[in-house]
Amino acid sequence: MNKFPITHQGAKKMEEELKQLKHMRPEVIQAIATAREQGDLSENAEYHAAREKQGFIEGRIAELENKISRADIIDFTNLHHDTVTFGATVELLDEDTNEKKSFSIVGEYESDISKGLISNVSPLAEELIGKRVGDIVEVNTPRGLVSYEILSIQYKELNI
Structure with missing residues (x-):
C-alpha cells in the first residue's frame, strides 16, 4: 500500500467529506425504500435516481477511506527551510x-x-x-x- 503526502488541511477536508457522506446514507436508503413502495421499479425514476445516488456515495466513501488510510500527513507549518519542499x-x-x-x-x-x-x-x-x-x-x-x-x-x- 503506497503512502502519499498530504497536508493536515487536506486530510481534514477529506475526513469532513467522508463524515458528510456517511451522514447522507440513511436518507438515501429511506429514499430507495419510499420509491420501492410506489410499485413498478422498471419505470420508477425516483428509485433509479436514489440507487444511482447511493452508488455514487458508497463509491466515494470507499475511495476516501482508501485515501485516508494511505495518507502521510505532513505538518510543515513549523518548518523554516531555505529550500523549497512539500508544503512551501x-x-x-x-x-x-x-x-x-x-x-x-x-x-x-x-x-x-x-x-x-x-x-x-x-x-x-x-x-x-x-x-x-x-x-x-x-x-x-x-x-x-x-x-x-x-x-x-x-x-x-x-x-x-
Whole structure:
C-alpha cells in the first residue's frame, strides 16, 4: 500500500467529506425504500435516481477511506527551510512577462490550480523542490519553455 503526502488541511477536508457522506446514507436508503413502495421499479425514476445516488456515495466513501488510510500527513507549518519542499508557498517571477505568481506545493489529491495549489508531482513542483530564493527554474508549459525566478519561500497555513 503506497503512502502519499498530504497536508493536515487536506486530510481534514477529506475526513469532513467522508463524515458528510456517511451522514447522507440513511436518507438515501429511506429514499430507495419510499420509491420501492410506489410499485413498478422498471419505470420508477425516483428509485433509479436514489440507487444511482447511493452508488455514487458508497463509491466515494470507499475511495476516501482508501485515501485516508494511505495518507502521510505532513505538518510543515513549523518548518523554516531555505529550500523549497512539500508544503512551501513559493512566489515566482515569470521572466518573460514579469508577472508574479504564487503557488503552494501540496499532495496530488488536494491540488487545485485555481487556488494556487499545485501537486508535488507536477512538472513545476518537481523543478522547484530543492531550489532556493534567487534560483531560476525552467518548465515546459503549453505555451513553451517558461523561466521562473524564485522570489520567496514561505511555510504557512494553507487555505484548502
